[in-house]
Amino acid sequence: MTASTSVAFEDPQYREAVVDLLGAIAYGEISAFERLADDAKLAPTLEDKVAMASMATAEFGHVAALNERLSQLGADPFEAMAPFREPIDRFHEYTAPDDWYEGLIKAYVGDGMANDFYREIAAYLDPDTRDLVVSALEDSGHSAFVVDRVRAAIAADPRLGGRLALWGRRLMGEALTQAQRVAADRDALSALLAGGVDRPGLDLAAIGRMFTRITERHAARMAELGLDS
Incomplete structure (x- = not known):
């Protein structure tokens, strides 16, 4: 653990925020794994089935490192994930794809938006945790x-x-509704975004710009797919 990381974790509220964030990402990865594995059943060809299964495997592959970091912080990984089961499961319930192509769009656009949200928050983390989060959200070449x-x-x-x-x-x-709800419901995450004595923060205008950037990246993904946003 680097010196800057050690100093950051002297703040108990910061530690709580990091535990929340890593718990949310870890459960998101597990949920994505389950969903992608299920969506693979809709694949029209064996090649497509294998490609979707590979995407699922990549998502699950990130969980161990996240859980290890949670344990290092003295947190129970399963307790850390628990508060995020309901909002993440609710999102997947409301956005269950009806066919193969809707599943592809969700894998690319929906997961992309969630990852953008977490990357935005990662900018306010200590270097070690930020690197872990960014690594967990890597594309893995399936786009x-x-x-x-x-x-x-x-x-x-x-x-x-x-x-x-x-x-x-x-x-x-x-996705925006659930992201805003999670940020609002978790006091530690809200405090993380607001900043601290030694950390920059976001005011309401800056938070608005953050969600604007997320929306713009969504539009770019839609355009890459040949779709209007």
Whole structure:
């Protein structure tokens, strides 16, 4: 643990915020693994099934490092994840895909928005924790597969594009709602965003700009898929 990291964790509120954040990300990874493995059943070809299963495996592969860090901080990883089960499960319940292509959009756009939110928060963390979070949110190189499949499907059936664009907007709305709810419900995370004596923070205007950046990155992903945001 670096010197700057040690100093940061002298603040019990900061430690609580980090435990919250790592717990949220860890459960998000487990939930993504379950969902992607389930979505693989919708795959039209064996190649697609294997690609989706590989995405699921990559998500689950990040959990061990997150749980190890939680244990190092003296936290029970399962207790740290527990507060986030309901909001994350609720998001997946509200956004269950009806078909293979909706599942692809959710894997690319929905997960991308969640990762953007966590990366924004990571900017206010000590270097060691920030590096761990960024590593856990790495793409793992699967985006190209999703973009290729969605673009090919729209080229074959242009009407599909309209339906998937609507689906993408729905995902954005649900993801932003859940992200704002989590940030508001967890006092330590709210305090982390507000900053401290030795850490910069966000005022309401800055928080608004943060969500604007997340929305802009969502629009860029939709455009890469050939969809209107």
